[in-house]
Amino acid sequence: MRQSSQYGPSCPSESRQAARFARGDKRGAAAIVGLFALALAGCMDVPVPDPLVRYVAFGDSSTAGPSDRDYADVLREMLAEPPEAFANEGSGGETAADGLERLRFLLDNRIYPNAHTLLYWEGGAQVVDFIGEVDPLLLLSPDSTGYPFSNQLAQLLNDIQGQVEAAIETAQNAGLAVYVATYYMIPPFILPCERLFLDLILPLQANNGNAYIARLNERLRQAAANRSAILVDVAAIEGLSADPGNFFDCNHLSTEGNQIVAERFFEVVNP
Numbered sequence: 001m002r003q004s005s006q007y008g009p010s011c012p013s014e015s016r017q018a019a020r021f022a023r024g025d026k027r028g029a030a031a032i033v034g035l036f037a038l039a040l041a042g043c044m045d046v047p048v049p050d051p052l053v054r055y056v057a058f059g060d061s062s063t064a065g066p067s068d069r070d071y072a073d074v075l076r077e078m079l080a081e082p083p084e085a086f087a088n089e090g091s092g093g094e095t096a097a098d099g100l101e102r103l104r105f106l107l108d109n110r111i112y113p114n115a116h117t118l119l120y121w122e123g124g125a126q127v128v129d130f131i132g133e134v135d136p137l138l139l140l141s142p143d144s145t146g147y148p149f150s151n152q153l154a155q156l157l158n159d160i161q162g163q164v165e166a167a168i169e170t171a172q173n174a175g176l177a178v179y180v181a182t183y184y185m186i187p188p189f190i191l192p193c194e195r196l197f198l199d200l201i202l203p204l205q206a207n208n209g210n211a212y213i214a215r216l217n218e219r220l221r222q223a224a225a226n227r228s229a230i231l232v233d234v235a236a237i238e239g240l241s242a243d244p245g246n247f248f249d250c251n252h253l254s255t256e257g258n259q260i261v262a263e264r265f266f267e268v269v270n271p
Contacts, residue, residue, distance in 0.1 A: 059121035064090025074262035096163035138205035193250035
């Protein structure tokens, strides 16, 4: 499976400027010059067009996580596709806004010219960042009476939904069938969680976090419906969050969890 082509961390402003230049109306010369600019900047592994890729798994660390096998690895085997038919374009911590920019770059520059399917799983990183800013101990639930950040959360979810819809539209305009996944709930167990105090999450904090996830998932469902994308409702998988063995840590699946998620993708992609 082809691994993700991402902006390097050393000089993001230059790489993004070059990427935007490469996304001009002329896909030929402008794209080539843009790619060379990225290479000369030394801050991006420049992707090389790959005509063998048919499926692009795109998203945050839900797509390329810390486990030995991601859901896309398992799904490829279930579909009986060769490794070269799948590209894992997961980027840990990426927001839907940054993902939209990266997706446009990949499609406008025809990095995967023969791809026909986009498996899209993004939006959660913004919610995680929001929690870190307003309630880093996860002591509050947005479902509680008097929750003080309702307006800010509503605006964030509006932004995420708009960015997801734009990503769907971008891929559909490029001729791809788009599958949009919802997020699994945090299991109600004590698990490692590096974003929280003591690097652990407690059941009460998990319940509060799940109230955010539920709201995000509703927006992802709306975005898929508004743009006629196909929904992969990972959140509806019975028992996924009931077993701590399905999780690598509080917000990443283990190999076993990715196996379960791949089965749900398979049911939808290959009914």
